[in-house]
Amino acid sequence: MSTVESTIAARKAAGSGALIGYLPAGFPNLQSSIDAAVALVENGVDIIELGIPYTDPVMDGLVIQEATQRALENGFKLEHAFEAVSAITARVSAPVLVMTYFNPVLQYGIERFADDLVAAGGAGLITPDLTADNARSWLTAAERTDLDHVFLAAPSSSDARLRLAVEKSRGFVYAVSTMGITGARADVDSAARSLVSRLRDAGSTNACVGVGISSSDQVREVLGYADGAIVGSVLVKALADGGVPAVARTAAALATGTIA
Template identity: 70%
Template structure:
């Protein structure tokens, strides 16, 4: 069993004085399981503070083309849900950064909510990011995460009502994932200004930690987001770098993004 990680919240708190937190997303199993583990380790070694490991799923509802292609390749290569626990344990044996698993809810249900959570704890994982469930439809997960101490990261969008934002803030542990734009993931030249408004609404609802994702692809955009949020989440730009330039290219991209904390 891997050592329990420093919590995501503690990582974010510790980074407040040093420019904020960089969260990096990669899918497990792309381009293969071993390389995806090496890639995640490389992210941490080149400036990423918190890892978000995507569990490949056949029907992603919010993933852009780069991530869809990568997850489809992982599934075609034989990815199985249990591989995510293998990956988390292997990564945690090499780096100390907290590891969150981003997963649509159906694979967790199919695996068994308690069984999935216990396996994640045993592997040293920090918790789950669940983009397609809301707190009011997550009773099983709320109970299981309370039992296991796993973080539970829910999403808030610009379209979220004040009531939904309040419920999300109350239920979330780790950080609230603020979706910066309405739509699917993917690098954009400008992070939508709606993100600032959304973060302000989350702060008003007493969110302690807020990280912004979707559309962030440069160090300058990381710096822009960290001026008003606790963390910046980067996915598509990292997946593209891994697909086109391998682990070495991914490392260069991560280092460039991490420069955004020192602007």
């Protein structure tokens, strides 16, 4: 098993599931983003999802868009993501997955990106705009370097696409809880439960739900039927409003939802 898979397996064996926390690299600056990611792990987050700021983040809601735009305005470069991964993994043992739209990977060079991510201690890649049927070059590089490759599944996905996402993903399948962009919601769409059920039917053993999760109660609800809960916007907002101490408190509160 990969480090992501073994982390999820350990949490499931404990009678719960994994808490996955998203933060953008370079927000509000590079060092603060590193400290914030470390604080997540120190306060109950099991897996880090480190986002690479991008100029056209079509899946991201306003909170994350504003954060990534600020990172770019402050001079964030792709190389800084590898610096951040290296600094985080030097301080905590939790796996770090990088979330990025695929154009920066293409511009950087797929093989070079994979090599540099491995060298930094990264666990793999989440690619929201790259579908499993168009990912041959990335899969070849990821398999060569033993990196996880996480593909997304949506409520609108056909059964055939779900089977392909399950077949080609390593680490977990990212089950998008609802149609639309990221952002905290009062209720996680009931479509998430149905989607995870369909992923199980397609053979998935690791399905993690993201988009819209913002409270410990929602984390607990999701972990009742999925293998992991992915939280982003509420953590980014906490970091924006109150810095690293606020994101640490928010992570600790969310982590109470993982208690079996």
